[in-house]
Amino acid sequence: MPSNSLEPLQRQIFVQFSEAQIPLQTLALSPTTSQTFHHLKLSLLPNPAQSSNFYFTLNGRTLDDSAPISRAPIANFSTLILHGKLRGGGGDGGATGAESRDCYLNMYAEKKPDKVDPNEQRLSKWLNCALSYEPLREPCVIDKLGNVFNKEALVEALLGKKLPKAFRHIRGLKDMMNIELSWIPGIEKGHGGTQFQCPITGLEFNGKYKFFALRGCGHVLSAKALKEVKSSSCLVCHEEFEESDRIVINGSEEEVAVLRERLEEERMKIKEKKPKKAKNGQVGDQIVGVKQKASAKGEGNGNGKADSNGSAKRFKAADLAPANANKEVYASLFTSSRKSNFKETFSCRSLPLGRN
Template sequence: MESKKKLRVFVRCPDLGLSTRALILAPDLTLRRLKLSFLPQSLLSQTLTLDSLYFCLNGKPLPDSSSLAAAGIPNSSALTLRLRLRGGGGDGGATGAESRDCYLNMYATKKPDKVDPNETRLSKWTTCALSAEPLVPPCVIDRLGNLFNKEPLVEALLHKKLPKEFSHIRGLKDMIPIHLTPIPSAADSETKFQCPITGQEFNGKYGFLVIRGCGHVLSVKALKEVESSTCLVCHKEFSNMDKIVINGSAEEVRALREMMEEERGRLKGRKEKKVGTCLSGTKHAINEKDGTLDDRKKDGGGKRFKAVDMMPAHATKEVYASIFTSSKKFDFQETFTCRSLPLGRN
């Protein structure tokens, strides 16, 4: 009866090169005691201890404190004694994938694709800023240096579908037509335009300017080498205010925006002054005392015009003056059908 309670177990340790042994063990024997009975004392040292070894059954690690019966080891089973790999992975530590959520979170967030800065720069100089289509004449530029194909920009402006970033474009006056010089042998090249003076390609590697008066596109190098106040293509005069930097830096765009706002402010003040002059009647005012037309000039002088001076013969002065002014007041009321027929006369 006592022999039936025993378990026959095969123990092997391939990591240490020990041969397989068949042991008859009691079910209440702990795995730690089994290590002591299986391992020779000559192998145990400071580097190789009992804690550096563990039993596993069919690949499943077993705790040292559990007994054979508690670990569920059946009769005639094979136990394998393995070395623990400290700090090198595979020792039962954290792997980053203990749960499905932890594993899926590593791939849940999609990393943004890396954008080639050269492609971004080239597309900014060879495509329309609004439609992203290749630049095809007729082309225009706004006052901040952005390039457009004219047709999609006009359509967006008419249908009021301009993005917020282009809200400074209010009409055709904010679109400056430009003349791009094509490269003769640019059939298979990504760059289709160049500077007509230096031959530098219009690809963003070099600085370019637009002369506002004539619309010719020239490189910065050409304007530096040939110092002139006239366009190098059409010889039309221009000033520094007429230069618009194409796809400039943040500081250059800020300077262009300030210049645009200043110009709009001057134009608005000029219009308000003109409208105020027309409404105030400073050019021709009527003198209510004698019905004369007063021609007032800015300097306060000038000859005063009197309507009675041109009065025809045999005309009454009061009647003739009433044609130009309503200085004489009447006590009667007029009807809406006939102003000249007061009530009570008929």
Template sequence: METLAMESLRKHLQIMVRSPDLAIPTRCLTLDPDFTLHRLKLAFLPLDLAPESLYFEFGGKPLADSSTLASAGVATGSHALLTLRYRLLGGGGDGGATGAESRDCYLNMYAIKKPDKVDPNETRISKWTTCALSGEPLVPPVVVDWLGNLFNKEALVEALIHKKMPKEFGHVRGLKDMIAVHLAPNPSAANSETKFECPITGLEFNGKYAFFALRGCGHVLSVKALKEVKASACLICHKEFKESDKLIINGSAEEVAALRERMEEEKGKSKNRKEKSGACLSGTKHSSDRKDGILENGKKDGGVKRFKAVDMVPANATKEVYASIFTSSKKSELKETYSCRSLPLGRN
């Protein structure tokens, strides 16, 4: 009988349990290796606490309540130290923290791992409520590019300064490629998907409704408002606008393609205007292209006489002296020193 008892004792584990969070002194116990941590926790748990609020830690590693002493890695015959600690809800590992910097980052991370389970509504809301560059929530001042993408101006300017613009936004090269927009705040933003709305119809700025940005004044209005109130002036500031001044925000693939075509066309026109302006400034009539009334290409300059200083000599002055004020009219073989022009070599 004594032998069987000794054998049974050898198969049991001798462990120590402590809980500094509950101010429980360290206790030494002899338990069966199949004893679960949940049962062990109940032996120490105060009546006013739920079992889920505490967990066991062994060797700095948290243990699941369903595991046994053997499956937790406690070696047979060793004196293991288990620590009972409070579980801090929301600190990680419980679903309260994703590790993502923003909602947009979380969606991108989830889309890579489980693309078939991405909620299209979340993608839509993120596109309309966050900066297309940084993924942070839209905060005024907000700008839109010529393709209808929304940006926080600070994030966009910082990326331009440090030359960290992604290839998809390569068309944005400076402030001239941005349009400052005015987003109307949503009074019921606390109970809404977005904190912006149409100032005329009250439609939420969340992607369910189409919105235009007016390039002239920067006000953002819903397409419904512009259809119902047919006017050629902004409904907020009453500034006149053309049909080409209406810029669709976060449009479809076809609408973005049309905006890109219009952007390239306008940039081409602007380039042509600059080239024509430069040609006027450096045209063939410029005085530097003339040589004694004859242009460099061998043609006459239309009878325009080239001005010379000696043509307007003041009274009591010789042409040679007057011309020497503007040009070196008299050539000399004498060489000047490097230190002073008034002491040329060979004169003293």
């Protein structure tokens, strides 16, 4: 409808309130050039004082209260929606509940940790490598604290010096032990679920039950099997083992603390057994043994090896002179043992050679 039409405008429109309890109203408008949407609100609302809390929209677009109705692009049988303004929440002059913008932003500064399913976390620890988080695949190893690894991943990290701080107690191949996991019959390798079990009781290797690895043979058995069949030998290969040879797999904090103390004790014993090295690079107790052996044989007769006190003696050619030879003459064949008191000067170089 052109806005410059001089004919009286007779339009039938619908007014709908956004609140469901107010029914749809039908109005027949013949607006004048001076009638605005504000005047229309005053005629519809029971309390004109609340007109500032409402506004009109047409096809999702907000209509200005001061705009004349006659100039608005409202077609016949159009529907105007009267909305009530929301109070508070920010953006309309209300309070946001925050003292400042920084206070509001700090609400989202720290990301809340995602909730982890404890069952999924437990399964991941028993079915995946503790280092690479890949599914366990043979060959598998454990460290002396009961963590399970894929051997290939652990060796690569060890050679590349990329072990995390949590696994710095692993210093070499001697700190890892090969284990023998028993596959569940009928389960395909690498399918992603529980693949291993106790070869004696059939309990699944999934964290619900306690398992031990035996140091000698590396077989992995459930605690129930070792408890019911009391034996000092492996129930699979019958190799003898001691109580200290049982390493609990993925144990509790208390069990890991016991294994850590055992690891430190073993390293202290190895350190005490190593002989101390002397400054010259030779082992100290070997030097003492050689000295004692030399003194017991009575060596040290002037041949330059050792004297009766075990101390080294400097070699002298005169000590090895033949029986009928003059020691000084014999020594002069090897060294210049005779020293002259004659001091050479520039002016005496022309003297006869005999003088020198």
